[in-house]
Amino acid sequence: MTQPREDDEYKWHTGKKRPSGVEDAVEFVEVHKAFGRNKILRGLNMGIPNDKISMILGPSGTGKSVCIKHMVGLLYPDEGDVLVHGESVPNMRDEELFEMRKKFGVLFQDGALFGSMNLWDNVAFPLRQHTDKGEDEIEDIVNRRLREVGLEGSSDKMPNELSGGMRKRAGFARALVLDPDIVLFDEPDSGLDPVRTALLCELIQEIHEENGGAYVVITHDIMSAKRVAEYIAVLWKGRIVESGPAEELFDSENQFVRQFLSGASQGPLGME
Ligand SMILES: Nc1ncnc2c1ncn2[C@@H]1O[C@H](COP(=O)(O)OP(=O)(O)OP(=O)(O)O)[C@@H](O)[C@H]1O
DSSP states (O other), X not given: OOOXXXXXXXXXXXXXXXXXXXXXXXXXXXXXXXXXXXXXXXXXXXXXXXXXXXXXXXXTTSSHHHHHHHHTTSSOOSEEEEEETTEESTTOOHHHHHXXXXXXXXXXXXXXXXXXXXXXXXXXXHHHHHOOOOHHHHHHHHHHHXXXXXXXXXXXXXXXXXXXXXXXXXXXXXXXXXXXXXXXXXXXXXXXXHHHHHHHHHHHXXXXXXXXXXXXXXXXXXXXXXXXXXXXXXXXXXXXXXEEEHHHHTTOOOHHHHHHHHXXXXXXXXXX
Protein backbone atom coordinates (compact mmCIF):
# COMPACT_ATOMS: atom_id res chain seq x y z
CA MET A 1 0.00 0.00 0.00
CA THR A 2 1.31 3.48 -0.81
CA GLN A 3 1.92 5.68 2.22
CA PRO A 4 -0.47 8.65 2.53
CA ARG A 5 1.06 12.07 1.91
CA GLU A 6 1.84 14.03 5.06
CA ASP A 7 -0.15 17.04 3.82
CA ASP A 8 -3.19 14.99 2.79
CA GLU A 9 -5.91 15.98 5.27
CA TYR A 10 -7.71 12.72 4.57
CA LYS A 11 -4.68 10.62 5.30
CA TRP A 12 -6.40 8.93 8.24
CA HIS A 13 -9.47 8.14 6.15
CA THR A 14 -8.62 4.60 5.20
CA GLY A 15 -12.04 4.32 3.58
CA LYS A 16 -12.56 0.99 5.26
CA LYS A 17 -16.20 0.08 5.40
CA ARG A 18 -16.66 -3.29 6.97
CA PRO A 19 -19.99 -4.91 6.12
CA SER A 20 -22.60 -5.06 8.86
CA GLY A 21 -24.24 -8.16 7.39
CA VAL A 22 -27.61 -6.51 6.80
CA GLU A 23 -29.11 -3.96 4.40
CA ASP A 24 -28.79 -0.27 5.08
CA ALA A 25 -31.73 1.68 6.49
CA VAL A 26 -30.09 5.00 5.57
CA GLU A 27 -27.35 5.67 3.02
CA PHE A 28 -25.33 8.78 2.33
CA VAL A 29 -23.86 8.79 -1.18
CA GLU A 30 -21.10 11.32 -1.91
CA VAL A 31 -22.90 13.97 0.14
CA HIS A 32 -21.52 17.52 0.15
CA LYS A 33 -22.96 20.21 2.39
CA ALA A 34 -21.59 23.68 3.08
CA PHE A 35 -22.93 26.64 5.03
CA GLY A 36 -21.47 29.63 3.24
CA ARG A 37 -17.76 28.90 3.07
CA ASN A 38 -17.92 26.39 5.88
CA LYS A 39 -17.75 22.99 4.19
CA ILE A 40 -19.19 20.44 6.60
CA LEU A 41 -19.85 17.25 4.63
CA ARG A 42 -17.27 16.67 1.94
CA GLY A 43 -18.14 13.59 -0.08
CA LEU A 44 -19.66 11.61 2.77
CA ASN A 45 -20.39 7.94 2.10
CA MET A 46 -22.04 6.24 5.05
CA GLY A 47 -24.49 3.40 5.55
CA ILE A 48 -26.62 2.90 8.65
CA PRO A 49 -27.61 -0.77 8.97
CA ASN A 50 -31.14 -1.99 9.64
CA ASP A 51 -31.97 -3.58 12.97
CA LYS A 52 -28.81 -2.51 14.75
CA ILE A 53 -27.80 0.19 17.20
CA SER A 54 -25.37 2.38 15.27
CA MET A 55 -23.32 5.22 16.60
CA ILE A 56 -21.97 8.11 14.62
CA LEU A 57 -18.93 9.27 16.53
CA GLY A 58 -16.67 12.18 15.85
CA PRO A 59 -15.08 15.26 17.37
CA SER A 60 -17.28 18.29 18.16
CA GLY A 61 -18.47 20.29 15.21
CA THR A 62 -17.76 17.61 12.59
CA GLY A 63 -21.35 17.54 11.37
CA LYS A 64 -23.02 14.71 13.26
CA SER A 65 -26.21 16.70 13.84
CA VAL A 66 -26.06 17.91 10.25
CA CYS A 67 -26.13 14.22 9.18
CA ILE A 68 -29.22 13.53 11.25
CA LYS A 69 -30.99 16.54 9.75
CA HIS A 70 -30.27 15.20 6.25
CA MET A 71 -31.89 11.88 7.15
CA VAL A 72 -35.24 13.47 7.97
CA GLY A 73 -35.13 16.06 5.18
CA LEU A 74 -34.58 19.09 7.41
CA LEU A 75 -31.44 19.82 5.40
CA TYR A 76 -30.70 18.90 1.79
CA PRO A 77 -27.32 18.03 0.31
CA ASP A 78 -25.66 20.49 -2.06
CA GLU A 79 -24.48 17.43 -3.99
CA GLY A 80 -24.98 13.70 -3.60
CA ASP A 81 -27.93 11.75 -2.26
CA VAL A 82 -29.44 10.53 1.00
CA LEU A 83 -31.52 7.37 0.79
CA VAL A 84 -33.94 6.11 3.42
CA HIS A 85 -34.92 2.50 2.75
CA GLY A 86 -33.64 3.06 -0.77
CA GLU A 87 -35.74 6.20 -1.46
CA SER A 88 -34.00 9.47 -2.23
CA VAL A 89 -34.95 12.04 0.43
CA PRO A 90 -33.96 15.18 -1.57
CA ASN A 91 -36.15 14.02 -4.47
CA MET A 92 -39.28 13.50 -2.39
CA ARG A 93 -42.36 15.63 -2.92
CA ASP A 94 -43.80 17.27 0.20
CA GLU A 95 -46.42 14.52 0.76
CA GLU A 96 -43.77 11.81 0.36
CA LEU A 97 -41.50 13.59 2.80
CA PHE A 98 -44.36 13.84 5.30
CA GLU A 99 -45.00 10.07 5.01
CA MET A 100 -41.27 9.26 5.14
CA ARG A 101 -40.87 11.23 8.37
CA LYS A 102 -43.37 8.91 10.05
CA LYS A 103 -40.71 6.19 9.81
CA PHE A 104 -38.58 8.19 12.23
CA GLY A 105 -38.68 8.71 15.95
CA VAL A 106 -36.34 11.43 17.17
CA LEU A 107 -35.02 11.93 20.67
CA PHE A 108 -33.63 15.45 20.95
CA GLN A 109 -31.01 16.44 23.51
CA ASP A 110 -33.35 17.74 26.21
CA GLY A 111 -36.31 15.57 25.25
CA ALA A 112 -37.89 18.61 23.48
CA LEU A 113 -41.10 18.29 25.46
CA PHE A 114 -43.87 20.87 25.16
CA GLY A 115 -43.69 22.91 28.35
CA SER A 116 -47.43 23.54 28.48
CA MET A 117 -48.45 19.86 28.40
CA ASN A 118 -48.07 17.24 31.07
CA LEU A 119 -45.96 14.18 30.44
CA TRP A 120 -48.87 11.99 29.36
CA ASP A 121 -50.12 14.49 26.77
CA ASN A 122 -46.59 15.03 25.49
CA VAL A 123 -46.23 11.31 24.78
CA ALA A 124 -49.74 11.10 23.28
CA PHE A 125 -49.12 14.12 21.01
CA PRO A 126 -47.73 12.31 17.92
CA LEU A 127 -50.58 9.78 18.05
CA ARG A 128 -53.20 12.52 18.17
CA GLN A 129 -51.40 14.51 15.48
CA HIS A 130 -50.50 11.77 12.99
CA THR A 131 -53.03 8.95 13.43
CA ASP A 132 -56.78 8.59 13.66
CA LYS A 133 -56.56 6.21 16.62
CA GLY A 134 -59.29 6.52 19.25
CA GLU A 135 -58.55 7.71 22.80
CA ASP A 136 -58.77 4.14 24.22
CA GLU A 137 -56.07 2.87 21.90
CA ILE A 138 -53.96 5.96 22.50
CA GLU A 139 -54.27 5.37 26.24
CA ASP A 140 -53.01 1.78 25.87
CA ILE A 141 -50.03 2.82 23.76
CA VAL A 142 -49.02 5.78 25.92
CA ASN A 143 -49.30 3.78 29.16
CA ARG A 144 -47.24 0.95 27.69
CA ARG A 145 -44.49 3.30 26.47
CA LEU A 146 -44.39 5.19 29.78
CA ARG A 147 -44.13 1.89 31.64
CA GLU A 148 -41.26 0.80 29.39
CA VAL A 149 -39.23 3.87 30.27
CA GLY A 150 -40.16 3.68 33.96
CA LEU A 151 -42.31 6.82 34.07
CA GLU A 152 -45.77 5.38 34.58
CA GLY A 153 -46.08 7.10 37.97
CA SER A 154 -45.17 10.57 36.65
CA SER A 155 -47.65 11.03 33.83
CA ASP A 156 -49.35 14.05 35.45
CA LYS A 157 -46.10 15.94 35.93
CA MET A 158 -45.21 18.96 33.84
CA PRO A 159 -41.83 18.91 32.02
CA ASN A 160 -40.33 21.52 34.39
CA GLU A 161 -41.03 19.18 37.33
CA LEU A 162 -38.88 16.43 35.79
CA SER A 163 -35.15 15.82 36.11
CA GLY A 164 -32.97 15.88 32.97
CA GLY A 165 -32.85 12.08 32.90
CA MET A 166 -36.63 11.82 33.21
CA ARG A 167 -37.12 14.33 30.41
CA LYS A 168 -34.90 12.23 28.17
CA ARG A 169 -36.83 9.07 29.04
CA ALA A 170 -40.08 10.90 28.33
CA GLY A 171 -38.66 12.05 24.99
CA PHE A 172 -37.72 8.43 24.29
CA ALA A 173 -41.27 7.23 25.06
CA ARG A 174 -42.64 9.92 22.75
CA ALA A 175 -40.16 8.98 20.00
CA LEU A 176 -41.48 5.39 20.12
CA VAL A 177 -45.25 5.84 20.08
CA LEU A 178 -45.58 5.68 16.30
CA ASP A 179 -43.56 2.42 16.16
CA PRO A 180 -40.79 4.00 14.09
CA ASP A 181 -38.49 1.93 11.86
CA ILE A 182 -35.62 4.29 12.60
CA VAL A 183 -34.95 6.06 15.91
CA LEU A 184 -32.48 8.96 16.04
CA PHE A 185 -30.82 9.99 19.31
CA ASP A 186 -29.05 13.33 19.34
CA GLU A 187 -26.50 13.09 22.16
CA PRO A 188 -28.75 11.19 24.57
CA ASP A 189 -26.02 11.28 27.21
CA SER A 190 -25.49 15.05 27.25
CA GLY A 191 -26.02 16.56 30.69
CA LEU A 192 -26.41 13.21 32.46
CA ASP A 193 -24.15 11.90 35.19
CA PRO A 194 -22.31 8.62 34.48
CA VAL A 195 -24.81 6.46 36.37
CA ARG A 196 -27.82 7.93 34.59
CA THR A 197 -25.98 7.66 31.27
CA ALA A 198 -25.37 3.97 31.96
CA LEU A 199 -29.04 3.46 32.85
CA LEU A 200 -30.18 5.25 29.71
CA CYS A 201 -27.84 3.08 27.62
CA GLU A 202 -29.35 -0.03 29.20
CA LEU A 203 -32.82 1.25 28.44
CA ILE A 204 -31.89 1.93 24.81
CA GLN A 205 -30.59 -1.63 24.49
CA GLU A 206 -33.61 -3.22 26.15
CA ILE A 207 -36.08 -1.30 24.06
CA HIS A 208 -34.14 -2.01 20.89
CA GLU A 209 -34.12 -5.72 21.69
CA GLU A 210 -37.89 -5.62 22.10
CA ASN A 211 -38.73 -3.43 19.10
CA GLY A 212 -35.90 -3.89 16.58
CA GLY A 213 -35.35 -1.24 13.91
CA ALA A 214 -32.38 0.97 13.13
CA TYR A 215 -31.24 3.08 16.08
CA VAL A 216 -28.82 5.89 15.28
CA VAL A 217 -27.07 7.47 18.22
CA ILE A 218 -24.81 10.48 17.85
CA THR A 219 -22.45 11.13 20.68
CA HIS A 220 -18.87 11.80 21.62
CA ASP A 221 -19.16 9.68 24.72
CA ILE A 222 -16.95 6.67 24.15
CA MET A 223 -18.26 4.87 27.24
CA SER A 224 -21.77 4.95 25.80
CA ALA A 225 -20.42 3.67 22.51
CA LYS A 226 -18.67 0.79 24.26
CA ARG A 227 -21.89 -0.08 26.05
CA VAL A 228 -24.46 0.01 23.30
CA ALA A 229 -22.97 0.36 19.83
CA GLU A 230 -23.27 -2.61 17.51
CA TYR A 231 -22.07 -0.59 14.52
CA ILE A 232 -19.85 2.50 14.53
CA ALA A 233 -19.08 5.17 11.94
CA VAL A 234 -16.30 7.62 12.80
CA LEU A 235 -16.83 10.98 11.12
CA TRP A 236 -14.12 13.61 10.68
CA LYS A 237 -13.54 16.41 8.21
CA GLY A 238 -16.76 15.66 6.39
CA ARG A 239 -16.11 12.01 5.64
CA ILE A 240 -16.02 8.63 7.32
CA VAL A 241 -12.61 7.66 8.63
CA GLU A 242 -13.72 4.10 9.20
CA SER A 243 -16.99 2.24 9.83
CA GLY A 244 -17.99 -1.27 10.76
CA PRO A 245 -19.14 -3.60 13.54
CA ALA A 246 -18.29 -2.03 16.92
CA GLU A 247 -15.93 -4.76 18.11
CA GLU A 248 -13.87 -4.39 14.92
CA LEU A 249 -13.66 -0.61 15.28
CA PHE A 250 -12.53 -0.89 18.89
CA ASP A 251 -9.79 -3.15 17.53
CA SER A 252 -8.89 -0.84 14.64
CA GLU A 253 -5.34 -0.32 13.46
CA ASN A 254 -6.18 3.14 12.16
CA GLN A 255 -4.28 5.57 14.40
CA PHE A 256 -7.00 8.21 14.31
CA VAL A 257 -9.73 5.71 15.22
CA ARG A 258 -7.58 4.25 17.98
CA GLN A 259 -6.92 7.68 19.44
CA PHE A 260 -10.52 8.78 19.23
CA LEU A 261 -11.97 5.57 20.67
CA SER A 262 -9.51 5.51 23.53
CA GLY A 263 -9.84 9.24 24.28
CA ALA A 264 -6.05 9.65 24.23
CA SER A 265 -4.57 13.15 23.97
CA GLN A 266 -1.61 11.92 21.92
CA GLY A 267 -2.23 11.10 18.27
CA PRO A 268 -3.22 12.58 14.93
CA LEU A 269 -6.31 14.31 16.36
CA GLY A 270 -5.35 17.73 17.75
CA MET A 271 -7.20 20.80 19.00
CA GLU A 272 -7.89 22.25 15.50
N1 LIG B 1 -28.15 25.66 9.79
C1 LIG B 1 -26.85 25.95 9.87
N2 LIG B 1 -26.35 27.09 9.38
C2 LIG B 1 -25.03 27.37 9.44
N3 LIG B 1 -24.11 26.55 10.00
C3 LIG B 1 -24.54 25.39 10.51
C4 LIG B 1 -25.93 25.03 10.48
N4 LIG B 1 -26.05 23.80 11.06
C5 LIG B 1 -24.80 23.44 11.44
N5 LIG B 1 -23.91 24.38 11.11
C6 LIG B 1 -22.45 24.28 11.34
O1 LIG B 1 -22.03 23.00 10.96
C7 LIG B 1 -20.99 22.53 11.81
C8 LIG B 1 -21.30 21.14 12.31
O2 LIG B 1 -22.37 21.21 13.24
P1 LIG B 1 -22.99 19.95 13.96
O3 LIG B 1 -23.93 20.48 14.98
O4 LIG B 1 -23.56 19.00 12.97
O5 LIG B 1 -21.75 19.29 14.66
P2 LIG B 1 -21.69 18.04 15.64
O6 LIG B 1 -20.70 17.08 15.07
O7 LIG B 1 -23.07 17.52 15.88
O8 LIG B 1 -21.06 18.71 16.92
P3 LIG B 1 -21.26 18.47 18.48
O9 LIG B 1 -20.71 17.12 18.77
O10 LIG B 1 -20.43 19.56 19.09
O11 LIG B 1 -22.74 18.60 18.75
C9 LIG B 1 -20.83 23.57 12.90
O12 LIG B 1 -19.71 24.37 12.54
C10 LIG B 1 -22.09 24.38 12.81
O13 LIG B 1 -21.86 25.70 13.17
